[in-house]
Amino acid sequence: MLQKPEGSDSTQRAANFSETYRRAYRWMLLARVAEDKIRSLFLGGKVTGGVFLGKGQEAISVATGMALRDGDIFAPLIRDQAGRFAFGESVVDFTMTYIGSRSGPMRGRDGNIHRGRPREGMLPMISHLGAMVSVVNGVLMAHRFQGRRNTVGATSLGDGATSTGAFHEGLNQAAVEKLPLVLVVTNNQYAYSTPTDRQFACADLVEKAVGYGVDGHSVDGTDLTSCLKVIGGAVERARNGFGPQMVVATSLRLSGHGEHDDGHYVLPDLKDSALGRDCLQVSHSHLLKEGWADQETLDSWKRDSISQVDEAVAHAMREPLPDPAREDWCAIASRHLAEGNV
Amino acid sequence: MLQKPEGSDSTQRAANFSETYRRAYRWMLLARVAEDKIRSLFLGGKVTGGVFLGKGQEAISVATGMALRDGDIFAPLIRDQAGRFAFGESVVDFTMTYIGSRSGPMRGRDGNIHRGRPREGMLPMISHLGAMVSVVNGVLMAHRFQGRRNTVGATSLGDGATSTGAFHEGLNQAAVEKLPLVLVVTNNQYAYSTPTDRQFACADLVEKAVGYGVDGHSVDGTDLTSCLKVIGGAVERARNGFGPQMVVATSLRLSGHGEHDDGHYVLPDLKDSALGRDCLQVSHSHLLKEGWADQETLDSWKRDSISQVDEAVAHAMREPLPDPAREDWCAIASRHLAEGNV
Amino acid sequence: MITYLEAIREAQAHALAADPRVYLYGQDIATFGGAFKATKNLAQAYPGRVLDSPISEDAIVGSAIGAAIEGMRPIVEMQFADFSTVAFNQIVNQAATLHWRTGVPCPIIVRLPSGGTPGSGPFHSQSLEAIYAHYPGLIIVTPATVEDAYSMLLESITIEDPVIFCEHKYLYYHLKAESLPSEALPIGKARVARQGRDATVVTYSAMLHECLAAAEELAAEGWELEVVDLRSIKPIDTDTVLASVARTGRVLAVGEAWPWGGVTAEILARVASEGFNLLDAPPMRLNSKDTPVPFHPNLWGTHRPTAQTIAAAARTLLNK
């Protein structure tokens, strides 16, 4: 079940911006703490399969997750832990999927970032990049058929994923159907090891928007304030009937592609540039500077995040692992049509 | 073998524009006559499979074919008969493929518009729309590896084909590799029965160019003069190292999607608009008006086209049809690896 | 009289009328009624529920999956089965895995106008049922009769899994029935289309009619072939096949698709492993040749099995 971790109100949009900002920071912090934890478990050999972090993209992701509300749809991608939490994913869904717990949402059948709860609005990504865009479109088409108004569907992509045919077909479909799709493209300068000049030739990915006939927005992904405003604004425009919105956020991936990768190829110049700023630190300083939180509060939030994560890890560790003998090994829902049953 | 039909010089680019225009007109006329003929053979039950005409798009197509020269690559699409002829396809290649002759370039294995001579620079389209773009890219990459400079690769697409993932991946790939690709997109207002508002949402398809970082050009596809200048210019820019060029030509399909379709859904308003002009008639009048040809000359060209086509039809009719007993029924080139031979 | 194609149209009309969750999506299917007219007049009769799509097979199927998650029952049309290769990833990796991964079913129907017709060539003639059957998570149905085209499409709408509905273009206009059925065998059950004692011919889709014609031919020679119409190729009703082989002792599997790993390979593998002791002679299979489907009718007619080549294979089988 999707839920809200402790410390959050039921409504995400607070009356004043400082409160929104504080909440956003807490999700970002929780995501960072959770991902740091899974990383160390991975390094300690406690996690099989890949580990992929959203480090440096928490501001973009949280702004997406927070702009959504009940009845909206979110199809997060690999660097969306902050947005997942903000949208309502529990920390145990995160830990249980990485660990592969039988009682987790993916029951050990799928792992790490490939999780979701489709019935609760969070679509489980498949690996094939770009493939979720049209699936979100379909949910939004269903809402239209069902007369469910004012819902929004958001999904994320990287710079690399804009080279896929699926991205293109999906965004064009949304444009033709005038769907309330918000596509948040994060240009984090690399697709795995591939720099952007081997990926696209336009000056800025936001220039793609006009060719689809959709609104385009640019945002500095290291700055939480801008992310909340621009992505939040895009979601509102989609909700208000202005059709698909494409947001291009810029940032730098502050981790390897996955934790098996040291990212040695990331150019030092980029790390030293404004793109290389850590959005979590930037927002941390901003909170202090604006007086929206004092150091003590920030420390307590951190402790709180750590204890939530530790608890969720402990919980996942106690959960049973999948048991092949108890698996039904049946891929289909219509059991009477399973081979052997006919 | 690709060749030049009678009445043409070996070099396509004449010193003066009137000569170029005259030549272009003759290819257009030949294409129209040839397609009218295949249409009547089809209606008379003499052609199996589909018949797809370029009626109304001859100016666009011929400008593409004529801008190319020896060593260039052309991957024509379904409405490219004029360009094929200008590029060097013989009329008998056309008739023999429609008839299915064993001695035609496709030997009865494939038919109608699915023909080509890849070794001579004309790629044989597969049906799947968009799929030829990256194949042209590959030829151009090969030329680069081989040190063959200043070649250009051109291919055509319709408005509908811009919705395919293959178009997107292909154009982006060309842009990243800065290949001399000329992509001529003809917006003829329909993809089969589907009008453009169900196909894309941008105001004009040429707006897509900027998002790929490629040059975009617009041209009135009913006007041969503009087509020769704009498409010719795009080919020259590609040849001179300015990377991929996207030309968007506007026109109206003046036939059904194929000759099995009466195109009843084409809106009368469109037919009556400037888009609905027949480029062949427009250029016919232009020749007379400019005094570049008199009525007698035009009549003789027509007679000449008719006799070329009649001869090619007669030739194809005399050719043997494919014989299943003589087929080797082997899909692969490495015969020693055919199943049964190992 | 109602044709195979009309039966498909009627099933969709019925589904639209009966179930508000149903909608249709595909290229040229709305006002135009589809390349083959399988949705003729449906957009007019059910406004807003029959939608033209862009030429984006990947997105067509992707969106159907999303809509299915949200409670709809989309029926999507590929203009030709051959173009489903562009939607391949969404079908095999998104639709086929969703229920197994999440427990949430994915009830979509992908209609594939399949199979060869003279003059259609390599890209408008393919039979891709084996490709989809290899992946876990899909139901593959292959109706051979007007009645099955109707009833199996209606039943498909009730199935919680993605259904690949392989309808045969060769049957569209030529195959006719008196009326639509009111009762039907369920999907998953094969049908003995002709009884016989001497050998079992296992087939499906358009090849059923070639096999029945071959059986007629052999009847004139005194041989009685039993012809089993699989109806769905995933699941395969192995029991009905084995029961027939138990009676006849001989089996010939016939398919229009390519040989390597096709339905006929799967049938032979099952009969040989599960019904070895029932066999009085080596099992045989007959498929199209292992090349693309040729354009010219001269070649096309030889590329696929026909009543004549099936009869010849059956004679060989009977004399073993």
Next chain:
Amino acid sequence: MITYLEAIREAQAHALAADPRVYLYGQDIATFGGAFKATKNLAQAYPGRVLDSPISEDAIVGSAIGAAIEGMRPIVEMQFADFSTVAFNQIVNQAATLHWRTGVPCPIIVRLPSGGTPGSGPFHSQSLEAIYAHYPGLIIVTPATVEDAYSMLLESITIEDPVIFCEHKYLYYHLKAESLPSEALPIGKARVARQGRDATVVTYSAMLHECLAAAEELAAEGWELEVVDLRSIKPIDTDTVLASVARTGRVLAVGEAWPWGGVTAEILARVASEGFNLLDAPPMRLNSKDTPVPFHPNLWGTHRPTAQTIAAAARTLLNK
């Protein structure tokens, strides 16, 4: 000692050095050396001939086809076999049909890092050889040894047809050989990897090693299994399989891919139809389970055949 992965890298290095027509293209294969390091240092050693591509599988393969037409010998890497579903249309409809349609060959190699490893899950574990084998026009090779990984990749470059090179990720780092071979069996020939008299186990790729381990296990019980490594699954060396079955009278086909229409179905169909009289017992097959490949090692280890389950199947076969 040289690993299976290094052998693949060495073959590519050799090809780049020996043949100016060869170039490599794929995601992250240049400076980074590829997700699995199969092209490590090659971009540095052969500047301009090892190119990073955008994330565009369709265009990657499409461009390789164009380059092959123009005389190059492209080797393209899919980051995982699973992502080749996005390039599916170019592979099966463009590459596989070109020679048959036009007489102009299409010598491309598509490298598919295939098969399961623990923790990789449904989208990084697939074995798609049967999918490609079903289509006419492709050569499908499935090396099981370090030596074959090397020599078959080198030989693939000489083949005029599109080659789907299914290299197994599970073997990448673990499988080692003393040195690279100077001689090799040609593609198209199967190899008897272990001789035995009691039953034939037909397999390929990583399953070879599970089968050999099973054979060891059974040897301790006094049974001698003959293990045939197919090496390529299109073409299949049916003669070698039948010759072995002629000696043993029994056959078990083992594959890591899904059961429906897989290599094992094709093997059983061939043995049953062409070698029926050689069989003393029903032929058997063993495959992965018919679900997506599970993420968690507990499930993964049960999803695919292992030495234990193969040994168990062989015991059943031997007691029939």
